[in-house]
Amino acid sequence: MRFLTKKTKEFTADTVICFVWEDYKTDTELLKYLNSLSNGELMNQIETYKIFNGEFMQTFKLAINEDTKVLLAGLGKKDKLTRQKFSQIVANAARTAKTMTKNNSIAVELIENTNECSNITNNFNKEDSAKITLCSLRIGLYEFDKYVSEKKPKIETIELLNDDYTKELERAAEIGAYTSFAMKFTKDLVNEQAQIATPQYIANIAAQIAKEHKIEAKIYDKNQIKELNMNAFLAVGQGSVHEPKFVHLTYKPKCTPRKKVALVGKGITFDAGGMNIKPATSMLTMKDDMTGAASVLGIIQAMAKLESDIELHAICALCENMTSGSAYKQGDILTAMNGKTIEVDNTDAEGRITLADALCYCDKLNVDEVIDIATLTGAVIVSLGNNITGVMGNNQKQIDKFIETSKKSAENTWQMPILDELKDNLKSNIADMKNTGGRQAGTSTAAWFLSNFTKSKAWMHLDIAGTAYLDKSNKETLQGPTGVMIRTLINYLLS
Numbered sequence: 400m401r402f403l404t405k406k407t408k409e410f411t412a413d414t415v416i417c418f419v420w421e422d423y424k425t426d427t428e429l430l431k432y433l434n435s436l437s438n439g440e441l442m443n444q445i446e447t448y449k450i451f452n453g454e455f456m457q458t459f460k461l462a463i464n465e466d467t468k469v470l471l472a473g474l475g476k477k478d479k480l481t482r483q484k485f486s487q488i489v490a491n492a493a494r495t496a497k498t499m500t501k502n503n504s505i506a507v508e509l510i511e512n513t514n515e516c517s518n519i520t521n522n523f524n525k526e527d528s529a530k531i532t533l534c535s536l537r538i539g540l541y542e543f544d545k546y547v548s549e550k551k552p553k554i555e556t557i558e559l560l561n562d563d564y565t566k567e568l569e570r571a572a573e574i575g576a577y578t579s580f581a582m583k584f585t586k587d588l589v590n591e592q593a594q595i596a597t598p599q600y601i602a603n604i605a606a607q608i609a610k611e612h613k614i615e616a617k618i619y620d621k622n623q624i625k626e627l628n629m630n631a632f633l634a635v636g637q638g639s640v641h642e643p644k645f646v647h648l649t650y651k652p653k654c655t656p657r658k659k660v661a662l663v664g665k666g667i668t669f670d671a672g673g674m675n676i677k678p679a680t681s682m683l684t685m686k687d688d689m690t691g692a693a694s695v696l697g698i699i700q701a702m703a704k705l706e707s708d709i710e711l712h713a714i715c716a717l718c719e720n721m722t723s724g725s726a727y728k729q730g731d732i733l734t735a736m737n738g739k740t741i742e743v744d745n746t747d748a749e750g751r752i753t754l755a756d757a758l759c760y761c762d763k764l765n766v767d768e769v770i771d772i773a774t775l776t777g778a779v780i781v782s783l784g785n786n787i788t789g790v791m792g793n794n795q796k797q798i799d800k801f802i803e804t805s806k807k808s809a810e811n812t813w814q815m816p817i818l819d820e821l822k823d824n825l826k827s828n829i830a831d832m833k834n835t836g837g838r839q840a841g842t843s844t845a846a847w848f849l850s851n852f853t854k855s856k857a858w859m860h861l862d863i864a865g866t867a868y869l870d871k872s873n874k875e876t877l878q879g880p881t882g883v884m885i886r887t888l889i890n891y892l893l894s
Contacts, residue, residue, distance in 0.1 A: 400540075401556045402533060402576040404569065405506070408432055410558050412504035414468045416492045421453040421476050429508040429560060430471075437463035445471075455479070456488060456874070458495055470496050480512050481520045482527070486535040486809040487874040493539025497554055504556035507532060509568075520806050526571035529559065531809055533575030534886055537582055538876055543590040577704045578889045581697035582882035588693040589868070589880035593669035593686040598636070598717035601668065601689065602644035605696060605715070609648055612703040619645040629716070629756035631735040635749045636718025638673060638726025643718035647760070648696070649710070650703050656710035659766040660892060662698060663757045664691030665750045665773035666717035673720050673746030674728050687880060688750070690867040691772040692717060694885055701889055709892055712764055716753040720746070732830050735759060739851060742830035750775050751845050752834055755852040762854045768797065769855040772863060772884060778841025779815075780865035786873065787811040788866045788884055791846040792859035801859060801891055808886040815862075821847040 407428050417429050434441045441463055445451050451459035455475030462468045472492040474480055489507070496505045509532065511525045523531065536557055544550050559572055588596065588604070602618050609616030621642045624633055629645065636643035646666075667688035671677060677685070692715035699713040727733070731743045733752065736759035741752060750773055761769045779789045788805075790812045792798050798814055805812040824836025824844045832851065836844040846860050866883040869876060 400537075400554060402559065402572065403556060404559045404561070404564055404572055406562050407508065407560050410506035410560055412500070412506035412556065412558050413466060413502045414470065414496045414500040414505050416470050416472055416496050416505060416507040418474050418488070418508060418510050419453040419471050420474050421455070427508060427510065428562060433463060433467075433469050436467060437461075441469060455484065456491060458492065460495070460499060468499050470499060474510070477512060477514060478521070482523055482531060482807065482809040483520065483811070485512070485523070486531050486538070489532055489535035490539035490875045493536045497540055500554065503552055503554055504558065505536070505554055506558040506560055507536065509559060509561040519803070525561065526567055527807065529568060529571040530575035530578065530886075530890070532559065533557070533572065534579045534582065535875070537579035538882075541583060541586060541877070543587060543879070574705060574889070574893065577701040578886055581701040581889065582885050584700065585690070585693040585697040585882045585885060586880040588696070589687050589690050591686070596668055596686065596689070597641045598644040598666070598668055598719070599641065601666065601692065601715070601717050602646055605646045605648055608696060608700055612650070612700060614699070614703055615649040615651070617647040627760070628734075628736050629760070631733040631741060632716045632718065632753045632756040634727040634731065634733045635673070635720055635753050638723040639719035639721040641668070641719050643716070646713070646715040646717065648699055648713040650699050650707070651710050652706065652708045654708055657708045658768065659710040659712070659764070660768045660770065661712040661714055661761040661764055661766045662695040662888070663714040663754065663761060663769065663771035664693070664695035665689065665754060665771070665775065666692030666715040667750055667753065668717060668719050670720045670747070670749065671722055673726050673749060674722055675745050675747040676722050677747060684868055687868040688774050689717070690774050690863060690880065694772055694882070694888075698885060698888055698892075702892060705893070707893060711892065712761070712766060714757050714761060716757045718753065720749045735852060737762070737852060739832070740830040742827040742833045744833040744835045748835040748845070751848050754849055758849060758852040766855070768857040768859070769853055770859045770861065770888070771849070772861040772888070774864045774867050775862045776842045776845050776864050778838070779862040782815070782842060783813055783865055785865045785869060787813050789813060789815045789842050789862040790859065791815050791817050791843065791862070793817070793850060794857040794859070797857045797859055800894075801887070804891040804894060805887040808890050810884065810887045812887070815843050815846070817843055817846045817850060
């Protein structure tokens, strides 16, 4: 898919998405121009038949001449439009426009919503709009048809329409485009079947990324992982015929880096639960348990393309959590890379065990920040549902900045606590700690467990177990992987 920036009257797409405010039907140059192309018929249709007034998520389709079809998309009232609602409107409009186009291209105008309201979620300029629009178009147009025999035509070109392009606006469009590519990469990898997306398969992809983007790559095999004393990580993968892989990609800017950040992605390529085997229905989507790893591999590509001024490390501990005669068991004592011991209370709480060694590894990188992203706990779904990502960590300034960035990125986050009292939940009589602590405060307890394996003074943990994969569609995203937090993380890293 190509993204082009064009002036309002220069579009070549045969389908144009035009946004309309409720009760402000002629306030954009694009609407005026489209109305003139239709010799006034566009506005005549609206005013005569009273079937469209710009209400939130309302749409109206009209072919205004032989070459151009128009999709009007209602924004609702100015004081009610948030960034997230705008993202929903764009994604919904994209899905509709896709069914209208004949030349596989769509044009869409840039809008802004600036007013006196101090709430950043209700205010966005055209730079913000460019990022949101391009990502949301990608969300709306996304489909995974690799294994479908009869494939439908795909949108090949998106034309972003605006009459005054500044350097800042062009850069914002570039960020939006590469962020959307990172989201598509992540969703494609999560959608891939676990029989294909093994640790070796993803390690091969990581090697290809390194070669394509000219970034450093270290990919460790089982024996090398053992030499690093990552015995906790190794234990989780020992029940599978597919050997574990540990991936470390490093992007370095041409200049002196503004800061150094390690992104750690949970990489369980399939989670059967180990000896604490999951019920059959709970295993249906467990190919998505490597969403964190897929996300960090997508993000590092975007940061390289954008020539970011930060040094970025993408870390993935890749393995399967399977049941077999060689699988790790309840009661086993595991020793992590930093020497701390873990009593295995539940083999289905495996992600935190692999992350323990991955976080220890980051201590050797001399980075300023460590961020892990993981489909970690079912408890976060109970607490926050399927539309809010749980955020925890040990640096309030870092967390505050991240949550503020998530609001600007049209994504929902909520801080959850990590309290010292939680260590009592994980108390073990024979090891330093257990890997689980019961049902109560499960998300925060898991975060406290992880905190024992990092020395970073700026460590943040994102629990995306509820938001990484949707069992049913919402207003923005269809059922399946969501690419959650990629928009926020890229904007955060660039800020």
